[in-house]
Amino acid sequence: MAAVKTRSEVALNRTAIVAVLVVTIIFLAPIYWIASTAFKPRHLATTIPPTVMFEPEIGPFVKLFLRRSQLREQPTQEEYEAAPWWERLVFDGGEKVVRDGRGEVQLSGYPDRFANSLIVAVVSTVLAVGMGTLTAYGFSRFKVAGEQDWLFFILSTRMLPPVVVAIPMFLMYRVFGLNDTHIGLIILYTAFNLSFSVWLMKGFIDEIPKEYEEAALVDGYTRMQAFFKVVLPEAVTGIAATAVFCFIIAWNEYAFALIMTNRKAQTAPPFIPSQVGSGLPDWTVIAAGTFLFLLPVAIFTFLLRNHLLRGMSFGAIRK
């Protein structure tokens, strides 16, 4: 590369760096706003001008997990003082904690929906990556008549618009009683992720030299032993990256979950917007729910950073 830099090149570089910083700040601003709103007292969430400096509190997270109702009358001094700290937080917001007949605190819908998201995403990821790895190996190492057509078929299932697939699936699930069940959603997400997993894993397995297995076969391994003891350990990074991708896709999915579930198996993405429904929404609680929901994905994105390009191009572009 040309070592000598003219003055105008240096100036151009400086301008570019400043521009990049500005763009980064703009792109991160919405995410920062979600995170900061999640720690605000309710009256500071919707102010003009927007509140930037404030004393963070965890009230929104306490409210997120508790079923609450509007306070009809203020609690008495004794009631207030007898209440634990988290109940006082709810009182302070003009609400009270809902208890059942035996005085047990009732939880909001959020923890269940979060757990559903976790179950559905984890199980469908394991299935999609498991089947996808085997199929990718099959396509990578053996002759398959019409290989390109099969791979195109597999990818095309991934491109189907969710609502298009959801209509017949809804009708069929109704017959088999699978609407609003974990299994129903797991099947849909596995099918949705399977093609992605095959394409991505094929790229990773293609990169493992065939000579490794051939050497193992010469040493007396069966093909299956060679696959499990030689190929799989070599493919671990690829499998992990594929799994994280599949998890994120299933975790984020909205349309299928909206159509196929309503309570028992409902995941967080259709649930969180449904809280905005009536009256003035408490944006601090929505932000808290959003924040907790986005946090795992943000962490995974950092772990995946070197594989993002590959994943987003179905394994076609490798660095």
Add this chain to the structure above:
Amino acid sequence: MATLAMTRLDPQSRAARRGWSDLTIRNAFIIPTIAFLIIFNIFPLLYSLGYSFTDFRASTNAPANFVGLANYKALLNDPFIWRNFAITAKYVIVSVAGQVIVGFGVAMLLNRAIPFKGLITTLLLLPMMLSMAVVGLFWKLLYDPSFGIINYALGLGRFEWLSNPDMALYAVAITDIWMWSPFVMLLSLAGLSAVPKHLYEAAAIDRAGPLYTFFRITLPLVAPILMIAIIFRTMEAFKTFDLAYILTSQPTTEVISIRLYKMAFQEWQTGMSCALAYIMLIMVVAITNIYVKYLNKVKER
């Protein structure tokens, strides 16, 4: 297709002792996936193809009557459906063009020695990894005319975004541009970093201007990867549902997926919606075909 036929082995033979034959392994590894996709993707589509020729309504117990091509004729003659397609087309153009301009622009900025480049790139990629539905919902607060930070930051006063029929589609597109420009940026960066440096040096020696260098060297070499990004985003924008459905309920933002959803699950015109689904399906398969051609083209390089 991968055939199930295999030769029977003599149980005493060396091959049998060596475990499953390659053919068996190939079939055992590939067939379950193909079968799974056929059962849960292709079979349902055949099922709905059948319904698309009927007047079936899933909300009643009335049996489905065969109506031939009536649903398709009705849909193609319905000016409202064409309006939904027109809204979708406008959305695709605005949002994909925005993503290409912003994404490619930022990639051009990033394609040089910058402190903390890796960290900045990862941070910029964050929006596209997040749930459209959940993050999209929060943009409702950002767009709020009285206390949204967008109006405040831009000094727009009480400008209406989502409740303004003329603005709502652009608001949805802006959110989509925010989420998916990083995708175009990611692919563009890969393309830009693959341009051989000596081409730029040669151009500099020839005293080529920056515009000439850009149009004659940079753009042609990045074009294949950029095309992948554009086709993929076009397809996704064409199918868009989550963002527009969550952000607004304006008739001016009723893209085709939302129309299909309402037809199927709110108006319960099951037969008719299956027909519309098929019209969409044909369009998507056509775009997918082009997309895969480009994917394979880039792969060969």
